[in-house]
Amino acid sequence: METLNAILGGFAVAAQPMNLFFVFLGAVMGTVIGMLPGIGPAAGIALLLPVTFGMEPVSALIMLAGIYYGAMYGNTASAILINTPGTASAAMTTVDGYPLAKSGRGGAALAIAAIASFIAGTMGIIILSLLAVPFATFALRFGPAEYFMLMAFSLTAVSALTGKSPAKGAISAVLGLMVASIGIDLQSGQARFTMGIPEFLDGVGLLVVIVGLFAVGECLRNVEKWFEGTLQPIPIRGKLWFTRDEWNRSVGPITRGGLIGFAVGVLPGAGGTIATILAYATEQKLSKRPEKFGTGAVEGVAAPEAANNGSTCGAFVPLLTLGVPGSGVTAVLLGAFIMYGIQPGPMLFQNRPDLVWGLINSMYIGNIMLLVLNLPMIPLFAKMLYAPPGVLLAIILGIASVGIYSVGGSTTSLYVLIFFGAAGYLFRRLEIPAPPLILALVLGGIMEQSFRQAMTISGGNPKVFVGSTICIILLAMIVVAVVMPLLMSRLRALPGRVAARSGSG
Amino acid sequence: MKVIQGLAAALAAALLGAPAAIAAGYPERPVEMVVAGNAGGGLDLTGRALETALRESKLFPQNFVIKNVGGAGGNVARSQVHQKKGDSHMLYVESNRIYVNRIVGTTQLTHNDVTPIGRLITEYVAWVVRADSPYKSPKDILDALKKNPEAVTFGVGTVPSNDQMNILRPVMASGIDPKKIKVVSFKSGGDLMIQLLGGHIPVISTGLSEAIEQVKAGKARVIAVSAPNPLPGDLAKVPTWRSLGIDVAILHWRGLFAPPGIPKEVVAYWDKALGQMVKTDAWKQQLEKHGWFDAYADSATFKKDLDAEEKIYAEILSDLGMAKGLKK
CATH class of the missing domain: 3.40.190.150 (Bordetella uptake gene, domain 1)
Incomplete structure (x- = not known):
């Protein structure tokens, strides 16, 4: 009863006109920040922190949180339309979103993404309200060994992203693991493969690699096609909205993607990008037409878009229940709490229910606002693709460079962008898929560190990796993920063989 | 004018x-x-x-x-x-x-x-254990390490750091070889605290301010702090290294x-x-x-x-x- 009162009180806080205004402001800023590659939600919130000094803490937090989940809406448009994810967690959206746009279904992809974001976001808030404490207990059960197994399971998604040639997928993934090893090694404090470049001490930025490989690489290839005279203008087929069939195929992925996103978001260190990878791979494995993934399957947009919104809600669980940040963005929010003189900790729900529930409930309103904001923009965005290639390609390169430069303000990141742009062009010419590289880059660092952490703690005994229920479940999932495609292809081949025999006989 | x-x-x-x-x-x-x-x-x-x-x-x-x-x-x-x-x-x-x-x-x-x-x-760096930990004092841990330097694994945010020094210096002062001590890095104080609360690591060395809310909530205990002199107020109970007879003080x-x-x-x-x-x-x-x-x-x-x-x-x-x- 007391909790119910607190929740209702939270709605009263969130519905104050001033706070409604700040939700709106946060949502708009989040959309813009998310749309452009470069400054993501963490950096955006950090930049705005000093401005919020004089504000009421609840209003400030409501606005800053709005930037966080607003960015998960904004990052979609550029990912789908110009193959340039606005934040790293939209990288998976490009895999099917961009082919959809190229085949004239960009409007449908955008609409599905917006609806998926809204449904998963709202689902996430409900779960956060009802089950924050059990989920926090769940997060506590993940030690280094469990993290390693989770990352290993995520890595099996490589097969989902590889396309025709497994060897080329493996090349791409290994290159990703190599890039992941650049930077200061957490366990020894030593610099590895930094080539004397100070910026490399922090590792190679994920977003620079993604934008280079996807956006710049695609631009270069299109320039070549343009000179060859084979660059086709993008047609728009059908209506801008999704069809009933597209919707029916997306409902499952949205629900599952939202749940996976939330669960992964709760785990500190895993984060939105890994959530999207897992959601995408899950849908590809469950799908009746897995071969369509990567060529413009609307499910392939729905699942990651739901997952990255679910993960933002999940990331609030450790922050609000344990007082410990679970992601880069919530780490900045933790700093904000301290600045406003609120000590986040296990007692926050008891000590400041007005603040916690005001913040959580403002997210319902924010998600509605974001849906209303984003839907009318779809026709506008879709028209962008009509721009002549000479203009469009220049704009993409401009957005990519400015965005990347804005992250650290260092020219080194521009050289890295050009390097990976050239690599992206080569990948396209050699038909090496780029997504496995991204996947390996995201997973490689955590996988290596959690392996070494687990082995140090266990004194070098590999039994630690089957030492808990979670580990064993994950191991079983890995085995299934590896073995099932082999079995399925055998099974599929069977009727074919029978038919062939009867044909020849 | x-x-x-x-x-x-x-x-x-x-x-x-x-x-x-x-x-x-x-x-x-x-x-x-x-x-x-x-x-x-x-x-x-x-x-x-x-x-x-x-x-x-x-x-x-x-x-x-x-x-x-x-x-x-x-x-x-x-x-x-x-x-x-x-x-x-x-x-x-x-x-x-x-x-x-x-x-x-x-x-x-x-x-x-x-x-x-x-x-x-x-700030000061502290040894923090879970509320239900068998270790009541850093002496318990140091005694275990004297018998077997790998008996207890420590968690820190990053290395090299004051978190790490706050382990190695008391260990060295107790005559234990610091090279044999197992120290695992967890990137940030937040991840580290979750590993401690989840029972994956028995003791962490981290900023006192990061631990204080967990202590207030009865989830963790601070067993030693790197301050040169006893702390004021409620924290006066927490032993410093010097009060334990180990001549170590670390200012973070x-x-x-x-x-x-x-x-x-x-x-x-x-x-x-x-x-x-x-x-x-x-x-x-x-x-x-x-x-x-x-x-x-x-x-x-x-x-x-x-x-x-x-x-x-x-x-x-x-x-x-x-x-x-x-x-x-």
Whole structure:
């Protein structure tokens, strides 16, 4: 009863006109920040922190949180339309979103993404309200060994992203693991493969690699096609909205993607990008037409878009229940709490229910606002693709460079962008898929560190990796993920063989 | 009219005891404060607390422009400050990375390549165990390590760090080989706390302020703290290393630096201004709000302490084979 009162009180806080205004402001800023590659939600919130000094803490937090989940809406448009994810967690959206746009279904992809974001976001808030404490207990059960197994399971998604040639997928993934090893090694404090470049001490930025490989690489290839005279203008087929069939195929992925996103978001260190990878791979494995993934399957947009919104809600669980940040963005929010003189900790729900529930409930309103904001923009965005290639390609390169430069303000990141742009062009010419590289880059660092952490703690005994229920479940999932495609292809081949025999006989 | 205003200002300065007379004409314009970390982090909070306290106590007649330069473990900010030789209108907030990074070999620059202005605040590092842990005292852990140095695994945020020194120095003082001690890094204090609360790691060495809320909620216990003297208030119960008979004290400080080659008068100006500021209520409020402790040291003492700390770090890290920067 007391909790119910607190929740209702939270709605009263969130519905104050001033706070409604700040939700709106946060949502708009989040959309813009998310749309452009470069400054993501963490950096955006950090930049705005000093401005919020004089504000009421609840209003400030409501606005800053709005930037966080607003960015998960904004990052979609550029990912789908110009193959340039606005934040790293939209990288998976490009895999099917961009082919959809190229085949004239960009409007449908955008609409599905917006609806998926809204449904998963709202689902996430409900779960956060009802089950924050059990989920926090769940997060506590993940030690280094469990993290390693989770990352290993995520890595099996490589097969989902590889396309025709497994060897080329493996090349791409290994290159990703190599890039992941650049930077200061957490366990020894030593610099590895930094080539004397100070910026490399922090590792190679994920977003620079993604934008280079996807956006710049695609631009270069299109320039070549343009000179060859084979660059086709993008047609728009059908209506801008999704069809009933597209919707029916997306409902499952949205629900599952939202749940996976939330669960992964709760785990500190895993984060939105890994959530999207897992959601995408899950849908590809469950799908009746897995071969369509990567060529413009609307499910392939729905699942990651739901997952990255679910993960933002999940990331609030450790922050609000344990007082410990679970992601880069919530780490900045933790700093904000301290600045406003609120000590986040296990007692926050008891000590400041007005603040916690005001913040959580403002997210319902924010998600509605974001849906209303984003839907009318779809026709506008879709028209962008009509721009002549000479203009469009220049704009993409401009957005990519400015965005990347804005992250650290260092020219080194521009050289890295050009390097990976050239690599992206080569990948396209050699038909090496780029997504496995991204996947390996995201997973490689955590996988290596959690392996070494687990082995140090266990004194070098590999039994630690089957030492808990979670580990064993994950191991079983890995085995299934590896073995099932082999079995399925055998099974599929069977009727074919029978038919062939009867044909020849 | 201007003359009268000028006289009035001078009179006010004299009455308030502002150190305007030391460096004539300083400060002429707003001062840029380079913070070697991102907004919302510890260094940033320190810089902003300093700015607030100086403004509220009216001890500094100009504004500050705070510039966050994170990245490369502070090396990016350091090289920017180092290049501004002789610029009195730039300040720089850093931690002990100022000498640690060179020892590890990620940069050539140390505190000798900039001008130490003053140590501002400190936090202390603590050994934290879960509330239900069998370890009641650090002695329990050290006794176990004496029998088998691999008996207990420690968690820290990063290495090299004060978190790590707060393990190795008490261990060495107890006659245990530091090379055999198992220390695992978990990237951030947040991840580390979750590993402790989840029971994946038996003891962590982390900032006292990060543990305090968990202690209040009855989820964790602080069994030792790196403070040189017993802490005030509720924390007086927590044993310091010295109270346990182990001669170790570690300040997890944050301090103020300036570019190299600035005039002596400017350093003296800040010695006076900061010396006055740390006595104000405005500053004490900032310390309390953030859970920091006063550890003010003027430029000369700060420099001396930096040299001493650097020596200890260099010895221990060399012993562990982590001092790649010293071999060059």
